[in-house]
Amino acid sequence: MKVVLVKRVKPLPLGGLVIPGASIVIGVLISTVVLYVISRADPLVTLSCVASALVSPEIVLTFLFLTILGAALLVAFNGSIWNIGAEGQLWLGTAAATYIALFTALPQAPAIAKVAMVLTAMALGGTWAAVAGVLRAYLSIDEVPVTLIMNYIAYYIINYLVRGPWLGKKTWGYIRTDMIPDQVKFTLLPGSTTVTYEVLIIAVLALIAVYFMLKYTSLGLRIRILGSNPDALKAAGVNVRALIITALTLSGAIAGAMGAAQLAGYLHRISYPIESHTANYGYTAILVAWLSMLDIRAVPIAAYIVSALYQAGISMQIAGISSASATYVFIGAVLLTFTVLRVFSEYSLRVIRG
Amino acid sequence: MDAASYILSVAPAFMAYYLTSLGQGFFEKSGVLNLSIDGVFVLGIAVAYAASIYSCSPWVGLAAAVLTAVVFGMLLTYVTTKFPVSHGAAGLSIMFLGYGLAGLVGVAARNTYNEMVVSGIYPQFTLPVTPIAKVLMFAIPVGLGILLYLLEVRTKLGAAVRAVGEDPHAATSLGIDVLRVRLIAAALGYSLIGAGSAGFLTWVATWSEGTGINHGWIAYAVSLAAGRHPLLTVGTAGAFAILATYMYTLQAAYNLSPEIAKMIPFIVAIGAMVTFMSTPLRKKLAPPQSLGRRFFKEERTV
Numbered sequence: 001m002k003v004v005l006v007k008r009v010k011p012l013p014l015g016g017l018v019i020p021g022a023s024i025v026i027g028v029l030i031s032t033v034v035l036y037v038i039s040r041a042d043p044l045v046t047l048s049c050v051a052s053a054l055v056s057p058e059i060v061l062t063f064l065f066l067t068i069l070g071a072a073l074l075v076a077f078n079g080s081i082w083n084i085g086a087e088g089q090l091w092l093g094t095a096a097a098t099y100i101a102l103f104t105a106l107p108q109a110p111a112i113a114k115v116a117m118v119l120t121a122m123a124l125g126g127t128w129a130a131v132a133g134v135l136r137a138y139l140s141i142d143e144v145p146v147t148l149i150m151n152y153i154a155y156y157i158i159n160y161l162v163r164g165p166w167l168g169k170k171t172w173g174y175i176r177t178d179m180i181p182d183q184v185k186f187t188l189l190p191g192s193t194t195v196t197y198e199v200l201i202i203a204v205l206a207l208i209a210v211y212f213m214l215k216y217t218s219l220g221l222r223i224r225i226l227g228s229n230p231d232a233l234k235a236a237g238v239n240v241r242a243l244i245i246t247a248l249t250l251s252g253a254i255a256g257a258m259g260a261a262q263l264a265g266y267l268h269r270i271s272y273p274i275e276s277h278t279a280n281y282g283y284t285a286i287l288v289a290w291l292s293m294l295d296i297r298a299v300p301i302a303a304y305i306v307s308a309l310y311q312a313g314i315s316m317q318i319a320g321i322s323s324a325s326a327t328y329v330f331i332g333a334v335l336l337t338f339t340v341l342r343v344f345s346e347y348s349l350r351v352i353r354g
Numbered sequence: 355m356d357a358a359s360y361i362l363s364v365a366p367a368f369m370a371y372y373l374t375s376l377g378q379g380f381f382e383k384s385g386v387l388n389l390s391i392d393g394v395f396v397l398g399i400a401v402a403y404a405a406s407i408y409s410c411s412p413w414v415g416l417a418a419a420v421l422t423a424v425v426f427g428m429l430l431t432y433v434t435t436k437f438p439v440s441h442g443a444a445g446l447s448i449m450f451l452g453y454g455l456a457g458l459v460g461v462a463a464r465n466t467y468n469e470m471v472v473s474g475i476y477p478q479f480t481l482p483v484t485p486i487a488k489v490l491m492f493a494i495p496v497g498l499g500i501l502l503y504l505l506e507v508r509t510k511l512g513a514a515v516r517a518v519g520e521d522p523h524a525a526t527s528l529g530i531d532v533l534r535v536r537l538i539a540a541a542l543g544y545s546l547i548g549a550g551s552a553g554f555l556t557w558v559a560t561w562s563e564g565t566g567i568n569h570g571w572i573a574y575a576v577s578l579a580a581g582r583h584p585l586l587t588v589g590t591a592g593a594f595a596i597l598a599t600y601m602y603t604l605q606a607a608y609n610l611s612p613e614i615a616k617m618i619p620f621i622v623a624i625g626a627m628v629t630f631m632s633t634p635l636r637k638k639l640a641p642p643q644s645l646g647r648r649f650f651k652e653e654r655t656v
Contacts, residue, residue: 005437038458082442084389135624139631142641144387144442146627149575149620152568156620160613275568283446290443323563325457332393332451339443340433347438 005347015345016298020291023341024305027334034329041321046312049319050330053311061194061266062281062307063300064203065258069285070292070299071206072254076129077289078214079226079247081136085129085147087282088154089252091274092128093121093259095158098166098270101180101263110183114198117184118260125256126249128154133248137241143248151282155274162272175272186265196265206254211296213250223247255282284310287335293342309334364592364599365488366481366557371598372495372591374550374573379582380502381427381543384536385519386434387646389445390426391547392570393452398423398551399566400456404463406479407470415479415555420548426452427544431536438650457563464561480556491553496588498546503584515539519642522649532649547573575623581630581639594619 012018028050035041053059069086076083097117100106106113132150135141168178186196214220222243225233233240258281263270271277284306291302313327378391398419406415430448434441470477481487506512514535517525522532550573554566576594580586597604597615604610630639 034455035458038455039462084442084446135628139628141627141631142646144389144646145574145578146624148389148571149578149623152571152575152620153617153624156613156617160611163613164611276564283450286443286446287450290440323457323461325454325461325563328450328454328457330454332447332449332454335443335447335450336433339439339447340437343437343439 001351001353004350004352005343006350008346008348012345012348016293016295019341019345020293020298020302020305020338023291023338024334026341027337028309028330030333030337031326031329034333035316035322035326039322041316041326045319045321046316046326049316049321050308050312053308053315056308056311056315057192058194059304059307059311060192061199062279062310063303064195064199065262065281066285066288066303066307067203067300068206068258068261069255069281070288070303071210071296072251072258073285073289074292074294074296074299075210075213075223075254076247076251077227077294078220079223079244080228080230081133081226081244081247081251082144083129083132083147083248083251084144084286085132085150085252085282086255086285087278087280088147088151089125089128089255090259090262090282091151091158091278092154093125093256094263094267094270095161095259096120096124096256097260097263098177098180101184102166102178107181107184113184114186114264117264118202118257121256121260122253123256125259126253129252129255130245130249133245136248137244155278158270159273159275162270162274166270168269177270179269180264184264185268186261194266196261199261199265202257202261206257207296207299210254214296219243219246284331287331290335290342291338293345306331359485362485362488364595365491366483366553367595367599368592369491369495369553370550370557370569371573371576371595372499372550372587373546373553374570375577375580375587375591376495376499376502376584377543377546377550378574379543379577379580379584379587380506380515380546381539382577382582382645383506383519383642384431384515384539384543385522385642385644385647385649386431386536386540387441387445388430388574389442390430390448390452391445391574392567393449393456394423394426394544394547395452395551395554395570395573396564396566397426397452397456397459398548399555400460400463400561402552402555403479403561404459407463407467407477410475410477412478412481412552412556416481416549416552419552420545423544423548423551424541427540427547428537431540432533435533435536435649438648440648441646453567456566460561460565461563479561480559481552483556499584499588502542502546506584511535511538516642519644522644572619575619578623579619579626581626581635582641583639586639590619590622 032043032046035046036043100117100120106116132143132146135146136143163175166177186198189195222238288302288306292298309330310327313330316322316326317324382388401422402415402419405418406412426448430444433444514530518532518535576590580590601612601615605612
């Protein structure tokens with residue numbers, strides 16, 4: 001008797017809901033056990049931290065950021081282009097927006113400055129991603145190591161700027177830039193201390209734009225075929241090189257927009273060194289994109305769950321139950337469970353005798 | 355300081371970066387894209403720290419780091435070879451787990467350490483750093499590198515590792531058990547990564563939450579810059595170990611910004627990938643053909 005993995009004729013019905021749902025439950029349970037075994041965290045407290053994070057208003061900002069980045073990654077992921085570089089692309093977006101806010105005359109016209117901050121951030125994020133696109137398109141260099149490595153180059157470029165030419169004058173000894181002028185900060189929603197109108201608008205626009213692009217445009221169709229059957233594209237005479245570069249550029253540009261939103265909507269300045277101040281949204285968003293099973297309509301749901309897990313880790317740390325690492329345990333356990341369980345949306349286990 | 359002690363100061367950093375990138379390169383030769391490296395490296399450091407404190411011996415720490423790394427490496431290998439899953443997603447999830455577990459294990463050990471210090475016991479968690487030990491920190495890793503190189507090019511196992519990295523389906527039809535070969539590659543590669551993380555702990559000689567984060571990626575870049583070649587990696591790892599050890603001296607002497615110094619291995623890695631893919635070096639140093647590809651046929655026994 002042996003157990004075999006057999007391809008399903010049709011994908012598992014409702015697999016897009018059942019599998020991520022099961023992964024989250026199993027992943028959280030595994031994390032609870034791990035936290036209990038290593039840190040003696042009371043399982044009931046852990047689970048209640050997760051449950052209360054699900055309804056906590058504090059997750060809204062993280063949710064919006066992860067939604068924007070999830071949309072960004074889906075543009076590339078749908079074409080089987082694995083952009084691991086959202087982290088660098090978004091931070092360069094933050095840097096571009098900082099430049100506009102601190103070192104140009106534009107903030108005197110706040111509305112124009114805000115638009116310019118987002119657009120320059122998109123331009124820089126897109127250009128940064130395009131480098132990996134060119135290397136992939138013309139030299140068939142895998143984009144995974146390139147985008148990943150470029151995150152660190154981006155970190156150190158910004159660190160260099162913040163320690164050197166961009167170092168603020170009023171920083172009380174901290175190594176960081178000056179605060180961006182008040183008039184270019186995004187406008188807070190009434191009753192919220194973190195969520196702004198502009199971030200909300202960028203998130204909605206990113207979702208709608210990516211949805212329409214993937215579903216209704218020829219570019220979107222080509223990107224999706226690039227993911228499933230690149231040879232067909234070549235046979236049809238599509239310029240695959242340009243397509244790869246376009247997909248990565250768009251992906252980087254949306255990540256860059258999130259970088260601008262992070263600056264004007266929340267951080268208001270860049271602190272040195274980036275690698276200890278980053279929330280690692282660029283990496284966490286990979287989990288969002290995966291959990292959505294590359295369906296843009298599922299991105300907000302995935303972003304909601306992931307931001308709740310993110311918050312659960314933080315509230316456990318505040319409660320003194322565990323260190324900052326609980327968030328990583330949650331995210332790692334859910335992602336690993338999901339990576340394995342996902343197989344069963346297209347395959348099933350059968351027992352064969354003999 | 356005389357010239358010899360300048361050179362010897364580089365030893366712990368060299369051991370850390372060389373062993374880690376050597377293991378990473380060898381493991382990736384078997385065709386599994388390894389994005390778990392940074393998490394496993396960070397976890398290895400924390401486990402080495404914790405095990406040394408609980409046992410009062412850095413050698414137990416070294417062994418524990420090696421064992422832990424091998425367990426996670428084999429998990430990654432099993433999942434990516436047995437199931438049609440994305441190597442990148444599996445690797446990154448183990449990376450996150452590694453970061454998380456490292457924090458939990460390390461913080462618990464640090465609390466114990468602080469209690470022991472109060473009662474007058476100072477457990478040793480760094481490997482010895484006498485001049486002779488430092489010479490060995492150069493000699494043993496390089497010796498292991500030469501052995502691994504010979505294994506890669508001269509033995510049947512080495513040929514099998516390269517074969518499953520280039521084309522696992524063809525290797526299967528030649529009678530090679532892909533899973534077994536990749537598991538062996540993982541065991542060897544990850545034990546080097548684990549030893550490298552213990553070397554890193556010796557180098558920095560302190561632990562706090564987050565110690566080692568990003569240094570696994572540096573080792574990854576060091577390995578890519580040498581085209582995963584065990585002997586060329588001596589050069590790239592050595593160069594970066596010098597840079598890392600004397601980063602602040604270089605800043606004082608030549609006004610070399612530490613940010614630029616930290617950027618160098620990453621830029622060199624991209625430059626090297628471009629060179630390897632666009633010149634005849636491609637034959638020797640290009641990545642394995644099937645690196646990161648799913649190895650799966652229509653159905654299979656689990």
